[in-house]
Structures are given as structure tokens and as C-alpha cells.
Amino acid sequence: MSISKKLSWWTEARYGMSLHFGLYSLAGRGEWVRAQEQMSVEDYQRYFERFEPAPDWAIQWARLAKAAGAQYGVLTTKHHDGFCLFDSKLTDYSSMYTPAGRDLVREWVDAMRAEGLKVGLYYSLVDWHHPDYPAWQDRQHPLRHDSASEHRDRAANWDRYIEYMHGQLIELCSNYGVIDNLVVDFSYWQYTAEKWGATEIQNKLRALQPDMIFNDRWGREARQRLPRATYAGDYEQTEQNIPQQCLKDDQGERIPWEGWFTLTNSWSYSATDALWKSPSTIIRTLINCVSKDGNLLINVCPDGKGIVPAQAVDIMEEVGEWMRSNGESIYGAGASSYAKPEWGRYTQKGRTLYAHLTDQPIGNICLPGLRGRVKRGRIVATDTEVRICDYWNPVVQSFDGPDDIFFNFASPTAATYPLPDARATVVAFELNDDVATQQERERLDTAIQAAMVSRTVM
Incomplete structure (x- = not known):
């Protein structure tokens, strides 16, 4: 625009x-x-x-x-x-x-x-x-x-x-x-x-x-x-x-x-x-x-x-x-290229993606299509780090898409935690550039495969 x-x-x-x-x-x-x-x-x-x-x-x-x-x-x-x-x-x-x-x-x-x-x-x-x-x-x-x-x-x-x-x-x-x-x-x-x-x-x-x-x-x-x-x-x-x-x-x-x-x-x-x-x-x-x-x-x-x-x-x-x-x-932010998530909405400013959580999630929170694209995340109101994680049980169960990644407010990441602000909790995610995105995706894919092999051997 x-x-x-x-x-x-x-x-x-x-x-x-x-x-x-x-x-x-x-x-x-x-x-x-x-x-x-x-x-x-x-x-x-x-x-x-x-x-x-x-x-x-x-x-x-x-x-x-x-x-x-x-x-x-x-x-x-x-x-x-x-x-x-x-x-x-x-x-x-x-x-x-x-x-x-x-x-x-x-x-x-x-x-x-x-x-x-x-x-x-x-x-x-x-x-x-x-x-x-x-x-x-x-x-x-x-x-x-x-x-x-x-x-x-x-x-x-x-x-x-x-x-x-x-x-x-x-x-x-x-x-x-x-x-x-x-x-x-x-x-x-x-x-x-x-x-x-x-x-x-x-x-x-x-x-x-x-x-x-x-x-x-x-x-x-x-x-x-x-x-x-x-x-x-x-x-x-x-x-x-x-x-x-x-x-x-x-x-x-x-x-x-x-x-x-x-x-x-x-x-x-x-x-x-x-x-x-x-x-x-x-x-x-x-x-x-x-x-x-x-x-x-x-x-x-x-x-x-x-x-x-x-x-x-x-x-x-x-x-x-x-x-x-x-x-x-809000100030200076606008629409994101990523589709609206099920738990709220996105705004974006440059390489910072703002996740506005307005619906209380259950369990770990999905970021559709963002595997390998997220460097770190923080709760905007408190500057507190969130935990970026994989699906908690990838060997036994699958998740919606291979390009999805997850986050949560505390550990264990499979648990459910109340939104810090029930009106709208905002989490800022710093996004990678294209090169880092591909490298991170490959690294996470390798880590998942290793975890699956390890589970099978056990």
C-alpha cells in the first residue's frame, strides 16, 4: 500500500x-x-x-x-x-x-x-x-x-x-x-x-x-x-x-x-x-x-x-x-502477510510480528506457517520472554502443518496458562530474514527427525 x-x-x-x-x-x-x-x-x-x-x-x-x-x-x-x-x-x-x-x-x-x-x-x-x-x-x-x-x-x-x-x-x-x-x-x-x-x-x-x-x-x-x-x-x-x-x-x-x-x-x-x-x-x-x-x-x-x-x-x-x-x-503498525490465527489477530511493523491473543488458548499456542521464521518472542506489556517450542509430542501425534511452530507463556509448554491480559495479550515476535529463515527451518527439521529416531530406539 x-x-x-x-x-x-x-x-x-x-x-x-x-x-x-x-x-x-x-x-x-x-x-x-x-x-x-x-x-x-x-x-x-x-x-x-x-x-x-x-x-x-x-x-x-x-x-x-x-x-x-x-x-x-x-x-x-x-x-x-x-x-x-x-x-x-x-x-x-x-x-x-x-x-x-x-x-x-x-x-x-x-x-x-x-x-x-x-x-x-x-x-x-x-x-x-x-x-x-x-x-x-x-x-x-x-x-x-x-x-x-x-x-x-x-x-x-x-x-x-x-x-x-x-x-x-x-x-x-x-x-x-x-x-x-x-x-x-x-x-x-x-x-x-x-x-x-x-x-x-x-x-x-x-x-x-x-x-x-x-x-x-x-x-x-x-x-x-x-x-x-x-x-x-x-x-x-x-x-x-x-x-x-x-x-x-x-x-x-x-x-x-x-x-x-x-x-x-x-x-x-x-x-x-x-x-x-x-x-x-x-x-x-x-x-x-x-x-x-x-x-x-x-x-x-x-x-x-x-x-x-x-x-x-x-x-x-x-x-x-x-x-x-x-x-x-498499534502505532505505526499495519496488516501482516500472515493469515489471521484462530486465537486472535496479527499486526506487523517491519520484521516484528505482533500476536494479539484475545481468545484463551488451551495448551501450546500454534503459529501457523512460522516454523523457522521466528527468532524470539516477548510479552510486550512486561518484556517477558515467551517459550518458542515444537509440538510437545511429535512422535505420537502430528500437528496441523509441517511449517507450524508453537509457543507458550511457561513450562511445561503443553500446559494451559491464563492470558496475562484477558482484554488482549500482545506478544512480539522477531522474524528472521529469508536466509536465516531457511537455515532455522532446516535446523528444526533435523532436530525433529533426531527426536523421532531417539523415541523409536527407546
């Missing part, structure tokens, strides 16, 4: 955190609450009139992202409801005109940089508040069934909306220093690609931020390589889904991708959603993504004050504790 220079930090990072935060956080019923309940502008205004995040909301969130082991973050600067968390000169529908009276994007960007984290900004192409964005019989607009919308839409001017949307994206890419990642959301029906003026705005944004990377939601998926549109994303972003294998473009070449998941079942704060994913689930999801050359972006949901719930803090801090001990198997 060829990676562009500007994308290298992202594939090295492998793990980020996002947050959905806005007026909908005060409602506590999800970020689509206005559309789902078909609220009028007046009904939704009550959240605007009392929106006032805690003074240190951004600092606390950035510190949590750092503690969780994340390397980058993504903030919703404007969601589908059209409300802006930044000081836009193009609208007064922003945090500047709420009781907060502050540029929250500025606060968040500063907090992220203080923690040494990369900065990503989310911006919705959709806008339910703007008068020039069509509403009548739209698939999701809050006023899609309001008869007054049909008359309103006749007076709407799409070009005027595109000018507004482009202007806000230019503001975001001009006023906050270096932006590492821009996530746009989303295309549907005829609202796709050049309907958004995608080529024009992409060219302008790349001129402003030449090293900024983009996701793939302007309208053409990143996996289409030939012909490749100017506005095509630098990576593909899957939502609540992990591919079964490494993603490839239409020419068969592997492409970078990111799995975007929620910590509960909600993208924004929901007072009734307590279905928290466990730290083990997040850790194993991260391993799954990296084992297929992907990233994980996990979304947390601050409440109306911008405070992350205590349950989310506990979960993400435990993920961070695991990452501090095992991060070398």
Missing part, C-alpha cells in the same frame, strides 16, 4: 477520538433530534438560548483524548442543524451569539495542540437552518412535511447556499492555523460531488492547507482510483462497520481507511443510552482495524455543558492504560 507523505502521520497514529457537540447535546436525544421530531426553528431555538458550555470543556476533553492514547481528534464544527461552534462572519447562528459568547472551535484547537494531538474538523455539507437549503420532501429535513416549505423552497437559491458553505469551509481553514484533517458529511440523492462545487472548494482548501487530509464523503469513494476525481478523499471512512479484510481500490491496490464508531449507540449525548462498549471491546476493535491496515476513530458524547460522562472517562482511560503498555503493536 503506497501512502502519501501527508497521510503518513495518520497511518502512524492509527487511533483517534471524535466528539459530537452542539445544541442537540442540550436536548439529550441525539444529534438528529430536530429532524426526527420535525421541530420548527422556533422549537429548536430554546437550546440556542441556553447554550453555555463549561469554561474548561475543551481542556478536559483534550486531556481525556491524550489519556486514552488517541493521537488525533475530530470536532463537529457544524452539524446538520446548521449551528456553528466557531466565529463565522457569514451567520449569527453560532456559539458567539449564545450565552456562551465564545469561539468553541478556537478553544478546542488550542486545547488539542496543548496536548500535542493532531487537529481534525468535521463540517456538515447539509444545513437545516439555512434558508437556501431545500426542505420540502427532502429525505431528512425537519420541515420536509411542512407545506410552507414548498413555497419557501421556490425562493431559495442553491448557488447562494454553496457560496455560504464554501465561505465557512474557507474560514475554518484560514483562522485556526494548521488543520490536519477535514471530515465532511455527507452526500445523498442529487446532493453529491459537483452539486457541492466539490472540485472548486477542494482546490481552494488544498491551497490554504496543503498538508491537510480529507475523508471521502464529497461523493466519490476513495477506492475508485481510475479515473480519480480531484475531490476524492485521501482515505475511506466506514461508519459503524469494519471490513472483513484490507480495503482495495478498483485496481486491486490496498487503500487507507478508518472505522468510525460510537462509544454507546448514540453519536451525541443521549440521557437514555447507557449501552456502553467495554474497554475490551474498544481495544479489540482497534486491533481489528489495524490488522487490516485501518484506523479507529471512536466517538464520545459530551453533555450540554461539554462534560464527558464519568462512564466514558473510565472506559477511555482504561483503553489508554492498555495502550501505554501495548501501543507499539
Whole structure:
């Protein structure tokens, strides 16, 4: 997989955190609450009139992202409801005109940089508040069934909306220093690609931020390589889904991708959603993504004050504790050429193969096809050596394949030992080069044959 220079930090990072935060956080019923309940502008205004995040909301969130082991973050600067968390000169529908009276994007960007984290900004192409964005019989607009919308839409001017949307994206890419990642959301029906003026705005944004990377939601998926549109994303972003294998473009070449998941079942704060994913689930999801050359972006949901719930803090801090001990198997790692083993997954970095054990093995642990290829192994979290061994009883019984080798955590190697970390135990194996591989294979084959002869003589 060829990676562009500007994308290298992202594939090295492998793990980020996002947050959905806005007026909908005060409602506590999800970020689509206005559309789902078909609220009028007046009904939704009550959240605007009392929106006032805690003074240190951004600092606390950035510190949590750092503690969780994340390397980058993504903030919703404007969601589908059209409300802006930044000081836009193009609208007064922003945090500047709420009781907060502050540029929250500025606060968040500063907090992220203080923690040494990369900065990503989310911006919705959709806008339910703007008068020039069509509403009548739209698939999701809050006023899609309001008869007054049909008359309103006749007076709407799409070009005027595109000018507004482009202007806000230019503001975001001009006023906050270096932006590492821009996530746009989303295309549907005829609202796709050049309907958004995608080529024009992409060219302008790349001129402003030449090293900024983009996701793939302007309208053409990143996996289409030939012909490749100017506005095509630098990576593909899957939502609540992990591919079964490494993603490839239409020419068969592997492409970078990111799995975007929620910590509960909600993208924004929901007072009734307590279905928290466990730290083990997040850790194993991260391993799954990296084992297929992907990233994980996990979304947390601050409440109306911008405070992350205590349950989310506990979960993400435990993920961070695991990452501090095992991060070398994630950061900068990617897919291995070896097939997924039955007890977990592999990631790889150069000649180091990381075995992520998530299922409790019984007896000695098989490394399929690795006979003669393994020099040594160690538990990453403790740097403790593991015992690389042959099948414990090769004369009486056979094992799955002549190229298999085994390991275990202690002796006797035929015994069963609990995983040192039930969430995911990581063992790093140093692999031989091709010459050493062949020599080791021949040496082990000779040793096995000698052992079999010795058993027969006895």
C-alpha cells in the first residue's frame, strides 16, 4: 500500500477520538433530534438560548483524548442543524451569539495542540437552518412535511447556499492555523460531488492547507482510483462497520481507511443510552482495524455543558492504560502477510510480528506457517520472554502443518496458562530474514527427525 507523505502521520497514529457537540447535546436525544421530531426553528431555538458550555470543556476533553492514547481528534464544527461552534462572519447562528459568547472551535484547537494531538474538523455539507437549503420532501429535513416549505423552497437559491458553505469551509481553514484533517458529511440523492462545487472548494482548501487530509464523503469513494476525481478523499471512512479484510481500490491496490464508531449507540449525548462498549471491546476493535491496515476513530458524547460522562472517562482511560503498555503493536503498525490465527489477530511493523491473543488458548499456542521464521518472542506489556517450542509430542501425534511452530507463556509448554491480559495479550515476535529463515527451518527439521529416531530406539 503506497501512502502519501501527508497521510503518513495518520497511518502512524492509527487511533483517534471524535466528539459530537452542539445544541442537540442540550436536548439529550441525539444529534438528529430536530429532524426526527420535525421541530420548527422556533422549537429548536430554546437550546440556542441556553447554550453555555463549561469554561474548561475543551481542556478536559483534550486531556481525556491524550489519556486514552488517541493521537488525533475530530470536532463537529457544524452539524446538520446548521449551528456553528466557531466565529463565522457569514451567520449569527453560532456559539458567539449564545450565552456562551465564545469561539468553541478556537478553544478546542488550542486545547488539542496543548496536548500535542493532531487537529481534525468535521463540517456538515447539509444545513437545516439555512434558508437556501431545500426542505420540502427532502429525505431528512425537519420541515420536509411542512407545506410552507414548498413555497419557501421556490425562493431559495442553491448557488447562494454553496457560496455560504464554501465561505465557512474557507474560514475554518484560514483562522485556526494548521488543520490536519477535514471530515465532511455527507452526500445523498442529487446532493453529491459537483452539486457541492466539490472540485472548486477542494482546490481552494488544498491551497490554504496543503498538508491537510480529507475523508471521502464529497461523493466519490476513495477506492475508485481510475479515473480519480480531484475531490476524492485521501482515505475511506466506514461508519459503524469494519471490513472483513484490507480495503482495495478498483485496481486491486490496498487503500487507507478508518472505522468510525460510537462509544454507546448514540453519536451525541443521549440521557437514555447507557449501552456502553467495554474497554475490551474498544481495544479489540482497534486491533481489528489495524490488522487490516485501518484506523479507529471512536466517538464520545459530551453533555450540554461539554462534560464527558464519568462512564466514558473510565472506559477511555482504561483503553489508554492498555495502550501505554501495548501501543507499539498499534502505532505505526499495519496488516501482516500472515493469515489471521484462530486465537486472535496479527499486526506487523517491519520484521516484528505482533500476536494479539484475545481468545484463551488451551495448551501450546500454534503459529501457523512460522516454523523457522521466528527468532524470539516477548510479552510486550512486561518484556517477558515467551517459550518458542515444537509440538510437545511429535512422535505420537502430528500437528496441523509441517511449517507450524508453537509457543507458550511457561513450562511445561503443553500446559494451559491464563492470558496475562484477558482484554488482549500482545506478544512480539522477531522474524528472521529469508536466509536465516531457511537455515532455522532446516535446523528444526533435523532436530525433529533426531527426536523421532531417539523415541523409536527407546
